[in-house]
Structures are given as C-alpha cells and as structure tokens.
Amino acid sequence: MxxxxxxxxxxxxxxxxxxALGYWITAATGKFSFGHAAFMSIGAYxxxxxxxxxxxxxxxxxxxxxxxxxVAGAFIGWIALRxxxxxxxxxxxxxxxxVKILLDSWDYxxxxxxxxxxxxxxxxxxxxxxxxxxxxLFFLTRSRKGLSYEAIxxxxxxARACGLGVTRxxxxxxxxxxxxxxxxxxxxxxxxxxxxxxQFGAPQSLLIILFVVLGGVQYxxxxxxxxxxxxxxxxxxxxLEEYYQITYGLLFVxxxxxxxxxxxxxxxxxxxxxxxxxxxxxxRGKADGDx
Amino acid sequence: MADLQLxxxxxxxxxxxxxxxxxxxxxxxxxxxxxVVGPNGAGKTTLLNVMSGFLPPSRGVVxxxxxxxxxxxxxxxxxxGLTRTFQNLRLFGGLTVRENVLLGQHSxxxxxxxxxxxxxxxxxxxxxxxxxxxxxxxxxxxxxxxRAATLPYGLQKQLEIARAVSAKPRLLLMDEPAAxxxxxxxxxxxxxxxxxxxxxxTVVIVEHDMEVIGAVCDVVTVLNFGRKLVEGAPKVxxxxxxxxxxxxxx
Amino acid sequence: xxxxxxxxxxLLGTTFALIALSFNLVVGALDRLNFAxxxxxxxxxxxxxxxxxxxxxxxxxxxxxxxxxxxxVAGITFLLSFRFVSAEYHTAPILxxxxxxxxxxxxxxxxxxxxxxxxxxxxxxxxxxxxxLRIVGDQLxxxxxxxxxxxxxxxxxxxxxxxxxIRGVSDxxxxxGLLGVPVQRVILLTFVISGTLAGASGLLTGLxxxxxxxxxxxxxxxxxxxxxxxxxxxxxxxxxxAALMIGVIETLTVAYLSATYRDLIVFLLVGIxxxxxxxxxxxxxxxxxxxx
Numbered sequence: 105m106x107x108x109x110x111x112x113x114x115x116x117x118x119x120x121x122x123x124a125l126g127y128w129i130t131a132a133t134g135k136f137s138f139g140h141a142a143f144m145s146i147g148a149y150x151x152x153x154x155x156x157x158x159x160x161x162x163x164x165x166x167x168x169x170x171x172x173x174x175v176a177g178a179f180i181g182w183i184a185l186r187x188x189x190x191x192x193x194x195x196x197x198x199x200x201x202x203v204k205i206l207l208d209s210w211d212y213x214x215x216x217x218x219x220x221x222x223x224x225x226x227x228x229x230x231x232x233x234x235x236x237x238x239x240x241l242f243f244l245t246r247s248r249k250g251l252s253y254e255a256i257x258x259x260x261x262x263a264r265a266c267g268l269g270v271t272r273x274x275x276x277x278x279x280x281x282x283x284x285x286x287x288x289x290x291x292x293x294x295x296x297x298x299x300x301x302x303q304f305g306a307p308q309s310l311l312i313i314l315f316v317v318l319g320g321v322q323y324x325x326x327x328x329x330x331x332x333x334x335x336x337x338x339x340x341x342x343x344l345e346e347y348y349q350i351t352y353g354l355l356f357v358x359x360x361x362x363x364x365x366x367x368x369x370x371x372x373x374x375x376x377x378x379x380x381x382x383x384x385x386x387x388r389g390k391a392d393g394d395x
Numbered sequence: 396m397a398d399l400q401l402x403x404x405x406x407x408x409x410x411x412x413x414x415x416x417x418x419x420x421x422x423x424x425x426x427x428x429x430x431v432v433g434p435n436g437a438g439k440t441t442l443l444n445v446m447s448g449f450l451p452p453s454r455g456v457v458x459x460x461x462x463x464x465x466x467x468x469x470x471x472x473x474x475x476g477l478t479r480t481f482q483n484l485r486l487f488g489g490l491t492v493r494e495n496v497l498l499g500q501h502s503x504x505x506x507x508x509x510x511x512x513x514x515x516x517x518x519x520x521x522x523x524x525x526x527x528x529x530x531x532x533x534x535x536x537x538x539x540x541x542r543a544a545t546l547p548y549g550l551q552k553q554l555e556i557a558r559a560v561s562a563k564p565r566l567l568l569m570d571e572p573a574a575x576x577x578x579x580x581x582x583x584x585x586x587x588x589x590x591x592x593x594x595x596x597t598v599v600i601v602e603h604d605m606e607v608i609g610a611v612c613d614v615v616t617v618l619n620f621g622r623k624l625v626e627g628a629p630k631v632x633x634x635x636x637x638x639x640x641x642x643x644x645x
Numbered sequence: 646x647x648x649x650x651x652x653x654x655x656l657l658g659t660t661f662a663l664i665a666l667s668f669n670l671v672v673g674a675l676d677r678l679n680f681a682x683x684x685x686x687x688x689x690x691x692x693x694x695x696x697x698x699x700x701x702x703x704x705x706x707x708x709x710x711x712x713x714x715x716x717x718v719a720g721i722t723f724l725l726s727f728r729f730v731s732a733e734y735h736t737a738p739i740l741x742x743x744x745x746x747x748x749x750x751x752x753x754x755x756x757x758x759x760x761x762x763x764x765x766x767x768x769x770x771x772x773x774x775x776x777x778l779r780i781v782g783d784q785l786x787x788x789x790x791x792x793x794x795x796x797x798x799x800x801x802x803x804x805x806x807x808x809x810x811i812r813g814v815s816d817x818x819x820x821x822g823l824l825g826v827p828v829q830r831v832i833l834l835t836f837v838i839s840g841t842l843a844g845a846s847g848l849l850t851g852l853x854x855x856x857x858x859x860x861x862x863x864x865x866x867x868x869x870x871x872x873x874x875x876x877x878x879x880x881x882x883x884x885x886x887a888a889l890m891i892g893v894i895e896t897l898t899v900a901y902l903s904a905t906y907r908d909l910i911v912f913l914l915v916g917i918x919x920x921x922x923x924x925x926x927x928x929x930x931x932x933x934x935x936x937x
Contacts, residue, residue, distance in 0.1 A: 262485035267473030267502035356744025
C-alpha cells in the first residue's frame with residue numbers, strides 16, 4: 105500500500121500523462137490547440153456535477169465527461185480546423201476564455217468560487233484509463249488512420265491529392281483528443297477535490313502543450329516523457345515551484361530555438377548560429393520563407 | 396463521337412482581377428496522352444489545379460466521365476479515378492518510401508485502426524502486394540524503409556508517380572514531370588509514361604519541355620497568356636507559326 | 646446616456662486600434678503573430694505608471710519611456726521567438742512568443758510586485774462639454790495621441806523609404822530581398838515599431854482606467870486578436886475600424902447589459918464572423934488566410 109504522499113504524486117503524474125497523451129493525438133495531425141484546458145474544465149465540471157449533485161459513480165461520470173468534451177471538441181474543430189494554424193490558435197484561446205466566463209457566472213456549479221464535495225479518485229482507476237489510451241495509441245500508430253494523421257502533419261495539400269479528407273480526419277482526431285482531456289479533467293477534479301474556473305486558464309493550456317512539445321510529437325511515448333519530466337521537476341526541486349512560470353516560459357523559448365522537435369524525435373536544421381547572430385541583414389533565402 | 400474522359404469547359408480563372416485563364420476548353424480522350432504546353436505564366440499549372448480540384452474556377456465546368464465535378468474537393472475526385480503529381484514535389488518527406496505508397500492507396504483502403512495490424516483482411520493483404528509491386532515497378536524496393544526526403548531527386552520524382560498511381564486512377568495529371576531532371580532521366584521518362592498508358596491510364600502532362608511532349612503525346616494543347624493557342628498532333632501543333640512566335644518572341 | 650456611451654466606446658476603441666495596428670504590422674511582415682505583444686504593452690504601462698508616480702516625471706516623458714520600452718521588448722522578442730526559430734515548425738513562433746509573455750509577466754511581478762499601479766490623471770480640471778456630452782482631459786489626450794500615432798504610422802508606411810520597404814517585405818519578401826531590401830533589418834524595424842505602438846496602447850489604456858495591473862498582458866493579447874480577426878488578419882485599416890466597433894460594443898454591453906457579458910459578446914461575434922467570413926469583415930482577398 106502506498107502512503108498518502110506517494111499516492112498523491114502518482115495520481116498527479118497519471119493525470120499529467122493522460123493529458124499529454126490526449127493532446128498528442130491532435131498534435132500528431134499538426135493541429136495545435138491552445139485551449140485544451142477548456143476541455144479539461146468541461147470534463148471536470150460534468151463529472152463533478154454528476155458525482156456531487158446526482159450521486160453517480162465516478163466511472164460513469166468520467167465516461168460522460170469524455171463524451172461531452174468530445175462533442176465540444178468536434179464543434180470547435182469543425183469551426184477552426186478548416187482554417188490555418190493562426191486562426192486555430194485564436195479560436196481555441198477564445199473558446200477557453202468563453203468556457204471560463206460561462207462557468208464563472210453559473211451559480212449552480214458554484215460560480216467563480218468553485219465546486220466541491222467530490223470524494224477522491226484512485227491510482228487504479230487512473231492506471232486503467234492510461235492503459236486503455238496507450239493500447240488505443242499503440243494500434244493507432246500502426247494503422248492507416250495513424251498514417252493519415254502523419255500525412256496531414258507533413259503536407260496537407262499532398263494529403264488531399266492522395267484522397268485524404270483532411271478536415272474530417274483532423275476533426276475526428278481533435279474530438280478524440282478532447283475526450284481524453286475531458287476524462288483527465290474529470291479525474292483531476294476528483295483529486296483536487298475543489299474546482300474553480302480559474303484553474304483551467306491559459307497557463308494550464310500552455311502546460312499541456314509544453315508536455316507534448318518537450319517530449320516531441322513524433323512518438324506518443326515522447327509525450328509521456330514530457331509529462332513525467334515536467335511533473336517531477338517541481339517535486340524534486342522545491343525552488344522551481346516558485347519560479348515555475350519563468351521556467352516554463354524560458355523552456356518554451358529555448359526549446360523552439362534549440363530543439364523544436366522535442367527531446368524525443370529527429371530532423372531539423374538549426375537556425376541559431378553565431379554567424380547568423382553576427383549579421384542581422386542577410387537576404388531571406390528559401391529556407392527562411394514563410395510556409 | 397470521341398470517348399471523352401475529362402472535359403474542362405470554358406475555364407476562366409481570375410487572381411485578384413488578373414485573368415490567369417480565359418475561356419480555355421480542354422477535352423481529353425480516354426486512353427490518350429494529352430500534353431499541355433506553353434511558356435511560363437501561360438496558365439498551365441492553373442488549369443491543372445482547376446482540373447484536380449485544388450482551385451475553384453471563376454467560371455466554367457469540369458466534367459469527369461460526364462459527371463460535373465466542378466465543385467468537388469480534390470480528395471473526392473481521387474475515388475472517381477483522378478490523381479495528380481505536383482510541379483515541386485510534395486512527398487511526405489518525414490515518412491518512409493513505403494508509407495508514401497500506402498498513403499497513395501488511401502481511397503482504396505479501409506482506414507480503421509487495425510488496418511495495418513497482422514490480423515488484417517484479405518483486401519489489406521492485396522493492397523500490401525500492390526504496394527510492393529508499385530515499389531518494384533518504380534525501382535524503389537531497396538529504399539522502402541528510407542525517409543522520402545533523403546532520396547535523390549530523381550527517385551523522389553519516381554516515388555511521387557508511384558504514390559499517385561497507387562490510387563489506381565484512370566486518369567493521371569502530371570505537373571511538369573521533367574522539371575529538374577537530368578537529360579538521362581528525361582529519356583527514361585518517355586517509356587515510363589507510355590507504359591502507364593499501356594496499362595490503361597489516361598495521362599495529361601503539363602510540361603515546359605517541348606522534347607518530352609513531342610516524344611510522348613498523342614495530342615498537344617498550347618496555351619499562351621491564359622488562352623488556347625493551338626491544338627492538335629504534336630508535330631503539327633508545335634510547328635505552327637503561332638507557337639513559334641509565343642516561344643521565341645517576334 | 647446613449648451618445649455619451651458611444652463616445653466612450655470610440656475612445657476605448659482608439660486604444661484597441663493601437664494594439665491592433667501593432668499586431669497587424671507583424672502579421673504583415675512575417676505572416677506570424679507575436680503573442681507577447683499584450684505583455685509588452687503591460688510592461689510599458691507598468692513602467693510608465695511607476696515613472697510618473699515614483700520619479701514624478703511628466704506624462705510626456707513617461708509616455709516616451711513607455712514607447713522605448715515597448716520597442717526594446719518587441720525587438721528582443723523578435724530575436725528570441727522569430728529570427729532564430731526554424732520556419733519548418735509553424736507553431737514554434739507562437740509557442741515561443743507565448744513563452745516570452747510568461748517570462749515578462751513573472752519578471753514584472755517579481756521585480757515590482759503584483760499590485761495594481763495607479764496612473765495619475767494628466768489634464769485635471771480640463772473638461773469639454775458639448776450639450777449633454779462630456780469629455781475629460783485624459784480622454785482628450787488618449788484620443789489625440791492615438792489619432793496622431795495612427796496618422797504618423799500611415800505617413801511613415803506610405804511616404805518614407807523605410808515604410809516602403811516594410812510594405813514591400815510584407816507583400817513579397819523574396820522579391821523585396823532580390824531588389825536589395827535588407828529584409829531581416831526591415832522585419833526587425835517592423836517589430837520595433839509594433840512594440841512602440843503596443844507600449845503607447847498600454848499606457849493610454851492605463852490612463853483611461855487610471856490603473857494598470859501586471860496580469861492584463863494575456864487579456865490584452867486576446868482582445869487584440871479578436872479585433873484583428875474581425876478586421877481581417879494583416880488588414881491595417883480593417884483592424885482600426887474593427888477596433889472602434891469592438892470598443893463601442895464592449896462599452897454598450899457594460900452600460901446596458903452586464904460587465905460579465907462584455908468579453909462573451911465579443912467572442913461570439915468574432916466566432917460568427919469566422920464561420921461566415923473567415924477572411925474578416927473588411928478584407929476582400931483571401932490571400933493572407935491562405936498564407937498565414
């Protein structure tokens with residue numbers, strides 16, 4: 105039997121892994137969402153309302169959470185994924201903000217002061233969820249469906265020329281990703297025991313992105329690596345707790361310059377050299393062009 | 396009445412007020428190799444993009460086997476038997492050669508999430524054999540596990556054709572297949588395109604290189620400034636006075 | 646009083662217009678968004694407010710300092726998040742500039758604390774009354790400075806060689822490079838100008854509310870994003886018109902509905918716009934949507 109502290113750490117770690125794996129699915133198609141915390145909060149509130157106000161079991165509520173988040177994800181994806189990455193970024197940011205505002209003014213769910221009364225979760229339940237997702241990803245990445253995700257990430261036009269319905273496939277990936285994030289949100293609500301809309305703001309979204317970007321999108325287990333590293337660092341090094349925002353910010357900046365493909369993954373040309381720093385005036389060549 | 400597989404009728408395409416194509420009509424007969432030539436900026440690639448669905452025409456109609464496909468997205472034209480290649484290669488560079496070919500088969504395959512797993516169906520095994528066959532036919536078998544971006548340029552061009560053919564199209568649109576090729580590779584291209592036709596494919600080639608066009612095509616359409624200049628057998632069309640003027644200037 | 650609210654809304658809109666101009670300049674130059682501009686505006690505003698209240702310097706000097714700080718921060722952001730980031734990864738500049746924003750916010754809260762800062766009134770006692778309409782001195786300053794900066798920017802872009810270079814690079818960087826325009830320096834200049842606009846907008850917004858908080862950076866970014874989406878990404882004039890519209894809409898919502906619905910209504914409006922007209926309300930060509 106684990107002691108309470110270890111159990112808390114294990115649960116936190118498990119939720120981070122679940123979030124990272126969920127996000128990886130949409131990142132695998134090259135579509136980055138900047139408001140995934142919104143799906144987390146949709147899942148968290150759905151499950152908490154069901155368990156607290158309707159006395160449902162956590163297992164059932166969790167599945168309903170996933171479904172609700174998937175519907176929201178499909179809707180947002182349908183609006184945003186037909187457009188380019190910048191619009192996707194803007195829409196997902198705004199969506200997260202809308203969810204937050206709505207929850208803030210929803211008195212039934214506690215409004216801005218939050219919802220509580222949840223009864224906790226177990227590492228076992230979390231392990232089952234992660235297990236299911238890993239099995240799903242294992243088959244996905246070895247299937248034609250997984251291959252089509254990679255194709256869309258590599259080159260959308262070429263994917264269209266091969267007959268891939270790019271929008272349909274990426275909306276589907278986005279919805280599955282939202283569903284897993286919703287389940288993770290449901291479980292995290294039953295770990296923190298109190299949820300407020302403010303918990304699921306932009307910093308939480310950025311943290312989920314950082315899990316996956318740090319690990320790299322090439323392999324799904326890269327996301328696990330990223331989640332573990334970023335969850336354990338502040339636990340091992342106490343002082344990071346206080347400086348976490350600055351650390352995460354700098355981590356984004358450094359990663360994008362040095363290893364935009366993440367810790368796990370291969371293949372990029374480096375732009376940062378002393379020569380490039382020395383002359384800030386070279387002509388923009390082909391490699392510099394905007395895609 | 397000729398057996399027309401693809402008709403582009405009175406296609407006009409404006410880019411911010413500038414007409415890239417003005418009422419161009421192209422009729423492609425089944426089983427033929429149809430060349431579209433013209434100087435740079437004549438509208439060749441625009442026409443190909445309209446026919447493959449990548450650009451909507453400002454006016455005009457595209458018909459495939461008598462069916463109006465003008466508003467159909469490119470990916471929905473693939474199952475109808477129309478695929479294309481690109482002028483500047485568009486391979487999935489980070490994926491392996493074999494994976495590129497598998498993606499070419501997308502419209503023929505079931506894409507469920509057990510589709511490449513050993514428990515797969517007879518249909519999937521058949522596709523697998525087809526993929527190996529395509530790799531073999533285009534001389535890519537020994538590179539099947541290499542990332543596409545690491546292949547030499549000539550082989551990348553081969554791979555793009557292999558990928559396009561893997562959809563089992565009945566009509567292939569090729570955008571400047573000879574661009575960037577060495578003289579020897581160009582020579583190899585001619586029998587390869589003929590072989591595709593002999594397997595039952597109709598081929599439309601948009602090309603800058605007159606030599607390739609002259610050697611391989613049954614019919615040639617010459618465009619200039621977005622308008623059709625001449626059309627006919629290559630010898631006649633390419634020798635006509637208008638074409639000489641367009642290419643060599645007055 | 647409806648007409649008073651309309652005027653207040655337009656005044657709020659002018660500060661939005663500055664920040665939207667700031668975002669749109671970068672979109673024009675690189676087809677990328679600098680997500681740290683909201684924080685850039687915040688840091689300029691905080692510094693300006695501190696200079697005025699602690700060092701007791703005049704508004705004019707504090708304003709110039711805010712401009713300079715905005716310029717420097719935006720220049721650094723360009724180097725960190727754009728210049729040396731691989732163009733192969735489309736999300737890289739977005740993530741990197743978001744990271745810069747995080748760093749700015751936490752640096753500011755560490756150095757000067759997380760308290761709100763007061764921005765003292767500038768032209769106290771000045772008040773114009775036209776019938777029922779009332780405009781106080783601060784509003785007069787906001788309006789005139791914002792208008793002046795917008796006019797100066799238009800003049801700069803259209804009348805000077807560097808402005809022409811910026812428009813050239815925004816049109817076609819490869820062609821501009823071939824014609825001998827030092828593309829990277831022009832882009833750096835664009836970032837610097839966009840930073841000064843962000844700085845101006847930050848301090849002017851602070852002046853209108855008489856207070857600045859170190860946690861408003863991301864909110865500012867979001868508002869600016871809504872404005873430029875409504876006006877069409879990269880469309881400078883469209884951005885200004887959309888900014889005034891959103892200013893009026895927000896003010897009217899707060900006055901006649903409720904402050905909680907302020908952002909909601911704007912987000913929904915922008916959402917509907919995106920579904921119906923992804924290229925924005927005022928852009929005819931869809932080019933930039935394809936490129937960005």
